[in-house]
Amino acid sequence: DQQVKQNSPSLSVQEGRISILNCDYTNSMFDYFLWYKKYPAEGPTFLISISSIKDKNEDGRFTVFLNKSAKHLSLHIVPSQPGDSAVYFCAASASGNQFYFGTGTSLTVIP
Amino acid sequence: DTEVTQTPKHLVMGMTNKKSLKCEQHMGHRAMYWYKQKAKKPPELMFVYSYEKLSINESVPSRFSPECPNSSLLNLHLHALQPEDSALYLCASSQFMTDTQYFGPGTRLTVL
Numbered sequence: 061d062q063q064v065k066q067n068s069p070s071l072s073v074q075e076g077r078i079s080i081l082n083c084d085y086t087n088s089m090f091d092y093f094l095w096y097k098k099y100p101a102e103g104p105t106f107l108i109s110i111s112s113i114k115d116k117n118e119d120g121r122f123t124v125f126l127n128k129s130a131k132h133l134s135l136h137i138v139p140s141q142p143g144d145s146a147v148y149f150c151a152a153s154a155s156g157n158q159f160y161f162g163t164g165t166s167l168t169v170i171p
Numbered sequence: 172d173t174e175v176t177q178t179p180k181h182l183v184m185g186m187t188n189k190k191s192l193k194c195e196q197h198m199g200h201r202a203m204y205w206y207k208q209k210a211k212k213p214p215e216l217m218f219v220y221s222y223e224k225l226s227i228n229e230s231v232p233s234r235f236s237p238e239c240p241n242s243s244l245l246n247l248h249l250h251a252l253q254p255e256d257s258a259l260y261l262c263a264s265s266q267f268m269t270d271t272q273y274f275g276p277g278t279r280l281t282v283l
Contacts, residue, residue, distance in 0.1 A: 164212075
């Protein structure tokens with residue numbers, strides 16, 4: 061049972077434009093969310109997090125938005141750069157419990 | 172410093188071999204994790220250690236045996252693996268179990 065879903069397996073964006081990666085979850089108890097970036101044959105690298113007391117968190121070019129009523133979060137990257145090309149995973153947890161990962165979205169930023 | 176190191180980077184083993192994967196962190200994190208990742212799939216949690224005690228075992232077959240010798244080290248002992256166990260094995264650590272996890276680069280395991 062996939063509690064965290066990323067329905068777009070891939071996304072292509074022109075360099076300089078905005079990339080929007082989406083993530084949906086089913087468990088209303090989730091209260092902490094993470095985004096990871098992963099290059100092939102490497103471990104995931106932590107990008108940005110958000111807790112359920114916020115609806116937005118920003119770090120440089122990366123912004124995560126959380127819509128609790130829709131059980132939806134999104135990662136915005138602006139401006140997108142070719143080095144951003146990677147697989148992006150969202151992950152969610154309920155306090156004190158394990159993280160559940162989405163299936164990933166492969167982002168390609170076209171120069 | 173948010174570095175988690177893993178050795179070896181690559182491992183090829185036969186089904187009768189015994190080998191170990193190693194993971195190390197010096198961030199003072201009290202929770203450490205083993206994940207298995209197949210191509211184009213999300214990481215699957217295998218084990219969680221919290222304060223050097225096994226906290227979660229996600230019904231992993233006994234041919235995988237974790238060990239946490241101290242708060243900085245995490246091992247995964249492998250014995251009698253199957254070809255379908257070939258995957259990227261990721262170690263992660265976090266300050267506590269509820270916190271952001273930092274991943275190592277992984278060990279690419281191939282079972283022949």
